[in-house]
Amino acid sequence: xxxxxxxxxxxxxxxxxxxxxxxxxxxxxxxxxxxxxxxxxxxxxxxxxxxxxxxxxxxxxxxxxxxxxxxxxxxxxxxxxxxxxxxxxxxxxxxxxxxxxxxxxxxxxxxxxxxxxxxxxxxxxxxxxxxxxxxxxxxxxxxxxxxxxxxxxxxxxxxxxxxxxxxxxxxxxxxxxxxxxxxxxxxxxxxxxxxxxxxxxxxxxxxxxxxxxxxxxxxxxxxxxxxxxxxxxxxxxxxxxxxxxxxxxxxxxxxxxxxxxxxxxxxxxxxxxxxxxxxxxxxxxxxxxxxxxxxxxxxxxxxxxxxxxxxxxxxxxxxxxxxxxxxxxxxxxxxxxxxxxxxxx
Amino acid sequence: xxxxxxxxxxxxxxxxxxxxxxxxxxxxxxxxxxxxxxxxxxxxxxxxxxxxxxxxxxxxxxxxxxxxxxxxxxxxxxxxxxxxxxxxxxxxxxxxxxxxxxxxxxxxxxxxxxxxxxxxxxxxxxxxxx
Amino acid sequence: xxxxxxxxxxxxxxxxxxxxxxxxxxxxxxxxxxxxxxxxxxxxxxxxxxxxxxxxxxxxxxxxxxxxxxxxxxxxxxxxxxxxxxxxxxxxxxxxxxxxxxxxxxxxxxxxxxxxxxxxxxxxxxxxxxxxxxxxxxxxxxxxxxxxxxxxxxxxxxxxxxxxxxxxxxxxxxxx
Numbered sequence: 001x002x003x004x005x006x007x008x009x010x011x012x013x014x015x016x017x018x019x020x021x022x023x024x025x026x027x028x029x030x031x032x033x034x035x036x037x038x039x040x041x042x043x044x045x046x047x048x049x050x051x052x053x054x055x056x057x058x059x060x061x062x063x064x065x066x067x068x069x070x071x072x073x074x075x076x077x078x079x080x081x082x083x084x085x086x087x088x089x090x091x092x093x094x095x096x097x098x099x100x101x102x103x104x105x106x107x108x109x110x111x112x113x114x115x116x117x118x119x120x121x122x123x124x125x126x127x128x129x130x131x132x133x134x135x136x137x138x139x140x141x142x143x144x145x146x147x148x149x150x151x152x153x154x155x156x157x158x159x160x161x162x163x164x165x166x167x168x169x170x171x172x173x174x175x176x177x178x179x180x181x182x183x184x185x186x187x188x189x190x191x192x193x194x195x196x197x198x199x200x201x202x203x204x205x206x207x208x209x210x211x212x213x214x215x216x217x218x219x220x221x222x223x224x225x226x227x228x229x230x231x232x233x234x235x236x237x238x239x240x241x242x243x244x245x246x247x248x249x250x251x252x253x254x255x256x257x258x259x260x261x262x263x264x265x266x267x268x269x270x271x272x273x274x275x276x277x278x279x280x281x282x283x284x285x286x287x288x289x290x291x292x293x294x295x296x297x298x299x300x301x302x303x304x305x306x307x308x309x310x311x312x313x314x315x316x317x318x319x320x321x322x323x324x325x326x327x328x329x330x331x332x333x334x335x336x337x338x339x340x341x342x343x344x345x
Numbered sequence: 346x347x348x349x350x351x352x353x354x355x356x357x358x359x360x361x362x363x364x365x366x367x368x369x370x371x372x373x374x375x376x377x378x379x380x381x382x383x384x385x386x387x388x389x390x391x392x393x394x395x396x397x398x399x400x401x402x403x404x405x406x407x408x409x410x411x412x413x414x415x416x417x418x419x420x421x422x423x424x425x426x427x428x429x430x431x432x433x434x435x436x437x438x439x440x441x442x443x444x445x446x447x448x449x450x451x452x453x454x455x456x457x458x459x460x461x462x463x464x465x466x467x468x469x470x471x472x473x474x475x
Numbered sequence: 476x477x478x479x480x481x482x483x484x485x486x487x488x489x490x491x492x493x494x495x496x497x498x499x500x501x502x503x504x505x506x507x508x509x510x511x512x513x514x515x516x517x518x519x520x521x522x523x524x525x526x527x528x529x530x531x532x533x534x535x536x537x538x539x540x541x542x543x544x545x546x547x548x549x550x551x552x553x554x555x556x557x558x559x560x561x562x563x564x565x566x567x568x569x570x571x572x573x574x575x576x577x578x579x580x581x582x583x584x585x586x587x588x589x590x591x592x593x594x595x596x597x598x599x600x601x602x603x604x605x606x607x608x609x610x611x612x613x614x615x616x617x618x619x620x621x622x623x624x625x626x627x628x629x630x631x632x633x634x635x636x637x638x639x640x641x642x643x644x645x646x647x648x649x650x651x
Contacts, residue, residue: 040393041456046447050471136439203472210472227475237444241470251475285474354633358574359582366585366622373615 127175184295
């Protein structure tokens with residue numbers, strides 16, 4: 001039988017061992033990563049930024065910076081604001097070239113690129129047409145009026161001078177409307193800003209233009225729901241869910257801004273060639289690396305229709321989900337198996 | 346440790362206390378579950394600050410004013426809509442009855458958030474496009 | 476019981492309590508602030524074997540050291556731990572002095588756990604969450620969890636006490 005002294009010493013040592021273990025365990029606990037989310041109204045829509053970080057302060061700061069970036073883009077690209085750079089370019093159509101910021105130049109370059117790839121189905125010079133419509137007040141312009149302005153709709157009439165950083169619209173009366181591309185671009189820039197502020201994972205959602213990067217704290221990918229263009233009740237508002245890994249998704253739908261006149265639906269996605277709402281689809285969702293492209297292509301593919309649209313997306317290597325005018329769903333080959341449909345489709 | 350040994354480790358006082366606490370806490374949980382509202386709420390914000398909070402369960406009509414305008418929020422049958430808005434484009438009114446989401450009147454700087462957080466919680470959706 | 480033996484004992488028990496607390500915080504839990512309270516096993520054992528003062532000392536030392544090592548000293552977590560720990564020992568002392576013999580380790584553990592949870596809820600309400608609703612809503616849930624973990628802790632403490640008493644007798648025998 002061990003002596004009392006020996007027992008004392010061994011229990012003392014055991015105690016010290018426990019103590020040391022306790023100290024090291026307590027002091028080496030890794031900070032827990034959580035999800036922070038904040039929303040703000042900017043660019044005429046709800047902007048929601050989600051970040052994953054272990055520090056509330058870091059989250060606050062990064063989110064504020066990202067909102068600041070979106071706000072800055074809003075003042076540059078807002079069609080409805082007289083003070084925006086875009087409005088200055090529009091006012092000087094047919095008159096003179098206007099100096100613009102690098103951001104505006106980048107958006108216009110990518111817009112023209114999309115116009116070329118979609119054969120003109122996406123065209124930011126649609127301004128003179130879209131401004132004649134008023135969806136809340138159910139105002140449809142006369143057919144004559146629509147035809148008259150078609151001549152002003154042509155992306156090839158945009159002249160960009162990269163060296164001097166200027167934009168010139170060749171015909172008087174031309175109007176650029178960046179509604180189909182600016183939000184996607186803003187989402188990209190917001191994510192860039194979040195990354196610059198040390199965030200490694202999150203989501204920037206500018207209205208329905210969503211860009212994700214990194215993964216959730218539990219290691220799974222961010223999940224984005226696609227709205228059902230024709231929901232019947234509360235339970236089928238979401239058509240499908242898709243997991244995104246460092247990618248963006250945008251959706252163009254005929255249910256966002258529209259009115260119904262004499263049984264016919266008139267919505268805001270106009271075909272640049274006719275000036276009338278494009279007829280082939282109910283909604284188009286595009287998945288690609290950058291929001292600026294998903295936004296622009298969503299609009300362009302909507303105008304192209306399901307067959308041409310899917311073909312183009314396959315060529316571009318983008319993911320796409322199109323709900324055509326009859327409600328049938330078309331997807332690119334790459335997305336098969338990656339989409340979780342919530343209702344029976 | 347067998348059940349007999351376990352029980353012998355306790356005094357009658359212990360056992361009484363244990364049963365009492367179990368009953369009280371379970372009763373409390375059941376009570377809470379009944380009283381807790383099942384749907385989400387309606388949050389009205391003016392210039393970003395929350396000014397009103399309502400439950401979807403109760404029908405009501407609320408007039409909301411801001412330095413920039415006004416509108417009336419109607420809650421009925423667990424849905425919400427905006428009427429009599431002072432803004433020009435009436436986009437907010439145009440949204441009609443909303444079960445969940447946000448109705449924003451930009452000119453008046455008023456937003457009405459209809460939240461059913463459980464919905465997206467079920468499917469664990471982090472963002473919505475469309 | 477000499478002063479140094481007493482101190483030595485308290486230090487040792489505090490170390491065990493601290494180690495149990497640290498070990499417990501390693502276990503991944505879906506709800507982060509929900510703890511089984513393994514360190515309370517030590518507190519109860521100390522209380523029954525060595526009295527109120529020793530138990531209070533062990534608890535105070537454990538709470539302070541744990542918060543120092545995890546960097547949350549004087550933070551909200553520390554205040555809640557302190558409040559909970561102190562009140563549980565006080566409650567046990569109160570009950571034991573009013574009704575000696577009525578409760579065994581399990582009952583005392585339940586009392587300690589109950590008072591620990593209630594005082595934490597109260598402190599959280601006053602200091603951090605001013606709204607009554609969330610506090611009232613999680614209260615029954617917390618008490619239920621506390622009852623279950625309190626029972627388990629009490630049973631383990633009982634085992635521990637019996638074991639220690641046995642080895643104490645053996646030591647006494649050897650000394651004699």
